[in-house]
Amino acid sequence: MENKYRKSIVALAAVVILLTLQAVFGWVDAWAAVAPGADAAASQGAQGGALEGLRTFWNFTGFANFEFSNLIMIMVGLFFIFLAIKYDYEPLLLIPIGTGILLGNIPFVEGYQVGIYEKGSVMNYLYFGVKQGIYPPLIFLGIGAMTDFSSLISNPKLMLLGAAAQIGIFATFLGATALGFAPNEAGAIGIIGGADGPTAIFLSAKLAPHLMGAIAIAAYSYMALVPVIQPPIIRMIVPKKERKIRMKPPRAVSKVEKILFPIIGLLLTLFIAPTALPLLGMLFFGNILKESGVTERLADTARNSLINIITILLGVTVGASTQANVFLTVDSLKIFGLGALSFMVATAGGLIFARIMNLFLKGNNKINPMIGAAGVSAVPDSARVVQQEGIKYDTSNHLLMHAMAPNVSGVIGSAVGAGILLSFLLQ
Amino acid sequence: MTLLEVTSQTWTITLIGWSIVFTALVLLIFVFTNVPRFLKIKFTGNRKKTGKAASVTKSEASGSEYISGGDTAAIAMAIHLFFEEQHDEESNVITIKRIQRRYSPWSSKIYGMRNFPN
Structure with missing residues (x-):
């Protein structure tokens, strides 16, 4: 019983941390947007490189680019994997496709040759x-x-x-x-x-x-x-x-x-x-x-x-x-x-x-x-x-x-x- | 003309398409119902050339065309056992081969590390 509680507490804590992070960085975003021109540069300097770096990193993560539709597709992918493992329905197809759906629906910033529809990305070559x-x-x-x-x-x-x-x-x-x-x-x-x-x-x-x-x-x-x-x-x-x-x-x-x-x-x-x-x-x-x-x-x-x-x-x-x-x-x-x-x-x-x-x-x-x-x-x-x-x-x-x-x-x-x-x- | 909001062209593609699929497979059926007959003609023709007992083999051939499931299973089992046993058949002679090594000071027990000088 205790183990169960511990797990759910850890999960809850992780969600809270993520939400806090998003709130904090969201606030930084808004603040950066308000401060125009030189003011912004000065304030960024005051903030220091570390926070700025973290902010950039955050903007690149899947959490920042997350959309609800991605979640739906990820659920579909997981369902495919579940069907393949639990009911043995065409596992040779459903496991690769299910994993593919997960891969295709990780939110990312476009323009860095990551996505399957981006020219030059590895997935794009395989998709050829x-x-x-x-x-x-x-x-x-x-x-x-x-x-x-x-x-x-x-x-x-x-x-x-x-x-x-x-x-x-x-x-x-x-x-x-x-x-x-x-x-x-x-x-x-x-x-x-x-x-x-x-x-x-x-x-x-x-x-x-x-x-x-x-x-x-x-x-x-x-x-x-x-x-x-x-x-x-x-x-x-x-x-x-x-x-x-x-x-x-x-x-x-x-x-x-x-x-x-x-x-x-x-x-x-x-x-x-x-x-x-x-x-x-x-x-x-x-x-x-x-x-x-x-x-x-x-x-x-x-x-x-x-x-x-x-x-x-x-x-x-x-x-x-x-x-x-x-x-x-x-x-x-x-x-x-x-x-x-x-x-x-x-x-x-x-x-x-x-x-x-x-x-x-x-x-x-x-x-x-x-x-x-x-x-x-x-x-x-x-x-x-x-x-x-x-x-x-x-x-x-x-x-x-x-x-x-x-x-x-x-x-x-x-x-x-x-x-x-x-x-x-x-x- | 439109029917069920589908143009006549679509109906044409549907009907012609399906009938072509049918035609292709019907042709294959036609060929493959006749191929055995054709092969048999060739087969009996060869028999006639070689001579005797064509009629006997013909009846035998037509009889042997149908192999029941039981027979197939028995044959499969026999083949399976044959290959399995073939794998297991070994000489059953276990020997320890003596290997004589030539003397080398590197493997000599006299010059071991624990031989302290007197």
Whole structure:
């Protein structure tokens, strides 16, 4: 008990000291402002260098430049870190982003190359990769080198679910336009429905750089919240009986097919949407590195060291880009609202389409409609959610591998979608 | 024309965009439902060249395409055990190697620091 009191007393004392300091220096400020010209110089001389030095120091501290909005953003950053540690929601993303938000919202005096938006600052250099859309393709390279497309190759029709869930992108695009955003901004906001962080950053950096921070944060936070957002929608759309459907185990896929997939995928999708080249090109390139079987070293670097480095840089700079004065706007709130909606629409789109597909499929070819939810490309979280839900209704019904098919096709689908929006809206 | 305060251009982008995404993936589906067939043709073609028992292997091949979860688990377990045990297999011969050092005055016990002169 005593310890508790002691802690709170110390904390209180610290706050009192800080307030006193601010009051004292605030008074000095006012006094200095009143005393004009030579008088001021004389009085400063009388005060002595020490106090003046302290005053300058105080003016440089975060406390002197503090604004309430900074506090809000710092709380958001702390909340992200809390979510990552306590609930294990995408910690690899939320910890760097959360810390980035803290970094970006330390109040400072502008003009000393500190802030992320100040030319020449270290953070600004790191942010270059985000601003110019360099990091997202490199992340895609790593994802490609990690992804096993065999579940997709063994049951290609599941790719339709990945396409169906992309309705989230286009519905949000419509919604954003209706809310008064310009077409290019609406396109950038729409991509949140693709549930793919790198794609969202890539597209918003090209179409609406001023909204990128909000879009990236919305995309990543909803991706982290997939385990919260999706289950109720699944339960709402898929009846209990259909949740128990067992799917035919996927057939074995030959090595030749695995090698052919990225090559054909690359050629086909990029001929259709060449603007998606940086994303899809790198994704399939990474997969070729993996499946070719002769470049294990390169694949290993892409899927481990490289993607880790880029994730760190991307996370922390995206987080830091949420500087309160840029981020806390009504537009950001609208973007967050639209983002949540787009995730729901995308999930619902996948699920409904899966049920429609089932009308045309017979016997043991029927699919479990829950895997439609994995069509949003939050890899592998949404597939994991489907697996968890599946187990709830039948403990031996493992849907993970089946759900991975729409999941990875969702990645392809959202990248194609991004490419299309880019080609329509880039001026 | 505007509908729900959204211009027709936006509707066009929405509809065309979504249908292009669908088209891209439908094309991929089309290719990959046919790739196995194509590979099989090549496969059986090779068989015919080499000669006998093509029909038998064909039925075997179609049967072996589907591996149940249990089989996969058993195979995975076997591979896992194989590699684990391979790691643990050691000669089990523990020896202490004798190393003979050549004499050096630096390591001599005769010239130690505690050898006081008589």
